Amino acid sequence: MNDIILYTRSLGKRYGKRWAVKNLDLEVQRGDVYGFLGPNGAGKSTTIRMILSLVKPTTGETVIFGHSLVSHRTKALRQVGGIVEKPDFYLYLSAYKNLEIVGALCGGIPRARIDEVLELVGLRDRASDRVKTYSHGMKQRLGIAQALLSDPELVILDEPTSGLDPQGMKEVRDLILHLSRDRRKTIILSSHLLSEIELVANRMVIINKGEVVVHGEVNTLLDQGEKYVIIQAEPRDKAASVLRRQKKIIRQIKEKEGKFEVIMDFQDIPLLNRSFVRAGVDIRALIPRRSLEDLFLSMTESETEAAR
Amino acid sequence: MIRLIYYELVKVFLKKRTYLGFGIVLLIVPLVEVAMKLEGGRFLTMAMRGLARDFFFFGSLFNGWFVSHQIMNSLWFHIPLLISFVAGDQLAGEATSGTYRLILIRPVSRSRIFLAKYITTVMYTILFVFFLAGLSIGLALLLFGRGDLIILLRGILILPEADVAWRFGIAYLVAVWAMITIASLSFFFSSFVENAIGPIVATMGILIIFSIISVLPVELFEIPKKFLFTRHLNLWQKIFQDPVPWNEVQTGFWHLGVWTLASVLGAWGVFVKKDILS
Numbered sequence: 001m002n003d004i005i006l007y008t009r010s011l012g013k014r015y016g017k018r019w020a021v022k023n024l025d026l027e028v029q030r031g032d033v034y035g036f037l038g039p040n041g042a043g044k045s046t047t048i049r050m051i052l053s054l055v056k057p058t059t060g061e062t063v064i065f066g067h068s069l070v071s072h073r074t075k076a077l078r079q080v081g082g083i084v085e086k087p088d089f090y091l092y093l094s095a096y097k098n099l100e101i102v103g104a105l106c107g108g109i110p111r112a113r114i115d116e117v118l119e120l121v122g123l124r125d126r127a128s129d130r131v132k133t134y135s136h137g138m139k140q141r142l143g144i145a146q147a148l149l150s151d152p153e154l155v156i157l158d159e160p161t162s163g164l165d166p167q168g169m170k171e172v173r174d175l176i177l178h179l180s181r182d183r184r185k186t187i188i189l190s191s192h193l194l195s196e197i198e199l200v201a202n203r204m205v206i207i208n209k210g211e212v213v214v215h216g217e218v219n220t221l222l223d224q225g226e227k228y229v230i231i232q233a234e235p236r237d238k239a240a241s242v243l244r245r246q247k248k249i250i251r252q253i254k255e256k257e258g259k260f261e262v263i264m265d266f267q268d269i270p271l272l273n274r275s276f277v278r279a280g281v282d283i284r285a286l287i288p289r290r291s292l293e294d295l296f297l298s299m300t301e302s303e304t305e306a307a308r
Numbered sequence: 309m310i311r312l313i314y315y316e317l318v319k320v321f322l323k324k325r326t327y328l329g330f331g332i333v334l335l336i337v338p339l340v341e342v343a344m345k346l347e348g349g350r351f352l353t354m355a356m357r358g359l360a361r362d363f364f365f366f367g368s369l370f371n372g373w374f375v376s377h378q379i380m381n382s383l384w385f386h387i388p389l390l391i392s393f394v395a396g397d398q399l400a401g402e403a404t405s406g407t408y409r410l411i412l413i414r415p416v417s418r419s420r421i422f423l424a425k426y427i428t429t430v431m432y433t434i435l436f437v438f439f440l441a442g443l444s445i446g447l448a449l450l451l452f453g454r455g456d457l458i459i460l461l462r463g464i465l466i467l468p469e470a471d472v473a474w475r476f477g478i479a480y481l482v483a484v485w486a487m488i489t490i491a492s493l494s495f496f497f498s499s500f501v502e503n504a505i506g507p508i509v510a511t512m513g514i515l516i517i518f519s520i521i522s523v524l525p526v527e528l529f530e531i532p533k534k535f536l537f538t539r540h541l542n543l544w545q546k547i548f549q550d551p552v553p554w555n556e557v558q559t560g561f562w563h564l565g566v567w568t569l570a571s572v573l574g575a576w577g578v579f580v581k582k583d584i585l586s
Contacts, residue, residue: 088406105414
C-alpha cells in the first residue's frame with residue numbers, strides 16, 4: 001500500500017525574480033487522500049499546474065506512475081484526472097457535450113461512462129442543459145465529473161469546495177471519501193482550510209511562500225506538539241482558583257488578554273468543565289487548540305496582513 | 309486525430325460568433341446585388357462612357373459575372389476581418405473561457421491539440437470563402453443573367469463567357485489560399501493573448517500597415533515591400549488577366565505559403581511552451 005505513485009523533486013517555479021514554488025519535494029502514495037494545504041498565494045495552484053503540465057517548472061521534475069512529466073507527458077497523465085482552481089467549461093455547450101470533448105481528449109470514453117459520472121455527481125437530469133444555466137455548485141460537481149471521466153487512478157482536486165455552501169461542501173467531502181474508500185482512488189486535495197483536510201486526508205503537506213513547512217501523517221501532525229484549551233470564564237478569580245486546584249490534569253496555566261491558556265489533554269475537558277460548573281463559574285468559551293492550527297493560523301494571518 | 313478535429317468543429321460551429329461572418333455575408337451580398345439591380349448598371353455605364361465613342365458593345369456586360377467579380381473585392385479587407393473573428397478566437401478563446409485548464413491536462417500532446425485547432429480554422433476559412441463564392445455567384449447569375457465578363461482594371465478586358473467560369477473557380481481557390489494566410493496570422497496572434505479581441509485587432513492592424521507600406525512610393529520601403537503578404541492578397545485578380553501570368557501566380561502562391569508556414573510554426577512554438585495561468 002505504500003508505493004509512491006507521484007513524486008516531485010526540487011520542483012520550483014520562478015516568475016521574474018519571485019519564486020512561486022521553491023524546491024518542493026512531494027511524495028504521494030497509492031491510496032492516499034493527500035492534503036495539500038496552504039494559505040492563499042502559498043503556491044498550491046502553481047504546484048498543481050506544474051503537476052498537471054499546465055505550467056513548465058523552472059527547476060526539478062514531477063514523476064507520475066514512474067513516468068517523468070517532462071519526457072513522457074502523455075504516459076504520465078494517462079491515469080490522472082483533475083480540476084485546477086474553479087472548473088470552467090464551454091458554457092454554450094451542454095454538460096454532456098463538454099464531457100464528450102474531455103472524453104475525446106482522453107482517447108474516447110463510452111457514453112455509458114459519461115452517464116455514470118453524471119449520475120455520480122447528481123447531474124444526470126441536467127446533462128443536456130447548457131452549462132451557462134448551471135449554478136456554481138453544479139459547475140463544481142461537473143468539474144469533479146470531468147476529473148473522474150477516464151476513471152483515473154489519481155485524482156487531483158484543487159480547492160473543490162471553494163465557493164460552495166456548507167451542504168455542498170459536505171457533499172464534496174463525502175464524495176472524496178467515497179472515491180477513496182470504495183473506488184480505491186488516490187486523491188490529492190488542495191485547500192486553504194485545515195479543518196477540511198483534517199476531515200478527509202490521511203497525509204498532508206503544508207506549504208507557505210512556495211516551500212514545505214511541515215508534512216506527514218495527518219493524525220501524527222495533529223497529535224504532535226502542544227495541545228491547549230483557551231478558556232474564557234466569569235468570575236475570573238474563581239475560575240483561576242478552579243484551574244489551580246486541577247493539578248492532576250493541567251500541566252500549565254497562562255493568562256493572556258483576559259483568557260486562560262491551559263495546557264492539558266483534550267480528553268480531560270469534560271472533567272474540567274464539571275469542576276467549573278460545581279464551583280459556579282460561568283463558561284463563556286472553551287476552545288481546544290493544537291499547535292498545528294496555530295502554525296497554520298499564523299501563516300494565514302500573516303498572508304492577510306500582507307494583503308492589506 | 310479525426311475525433312479531436314470533430315470536437316473542435318463542434319466547438320466552432322455551436323458558437324454564435326462563428327455565424328457572425330456568415331450572417332454578414334448573407335446580409336451584405338444580397339443587399340449589394342439587389343442595390344446594383346435597382347441601379348440598373350449605372351456604375352458600369354459611367355465607367356464606359358468614354359469608350360462608347362470608339363467601340364460598339366453587343367449584349368449586356370452588366371451581368372452576373374461582372375457583379376460577382378466586383379464582390380470579390382471584399383477579399384481585400386472585409387472577409388479577412390470576418391475570418392479573424394473565428395481564427396483569432398481559436399486559442400485566445402480557450403484562455404478567455406478558462407478551458408485551457410480543461411483540455412491541456414489530458415494525456416494528449418499539445419501539438420495534437422494545436423494541429424486539430426489549426427485544421428479546424430483552415431476548414432472554417434475554406435467553408436467561409438466558398439460560402440461567399442456560392443452566394444455571390446449564384447445570386448448574381450440569378451438576378452443578372454450570364455454574359456461576357458468585363459474587367460475594369462488598368463484598362464478594359466472582356467473575357468468571353470465560355471472562358472469565365474473556370475477563372476472564378478481558380479480565383480476563389482487562390483483567394484482561399486490568401487485567406488488561409490490571414491487566418492494563420494490571426495491564429496498566431498491568438499496564441500499569445502488571453503482575449504480574442506487582441507488577435508483581430510493585431511491582424512487587421514498588420515493588414516492595414518502592410519497595405520499602406522505596399523502602396524507608398526518611398527524608396528526605404530522598396531525592399532521590404534517585396535516580402536509583404538499584402539502584395540499577394542489580390543492574387544485572385546491575376547486569374548482574370550489574359551493570358552493568366554501563371555509565373556506571378558506561382559510566386560505569390562509560394563510567398564503566401566511562407567507567411568502561412570511562419571505564422572503556424574510561430575503559433576505552435578508559443579502554444580507548446582505556454583504557461584497556462586488563466
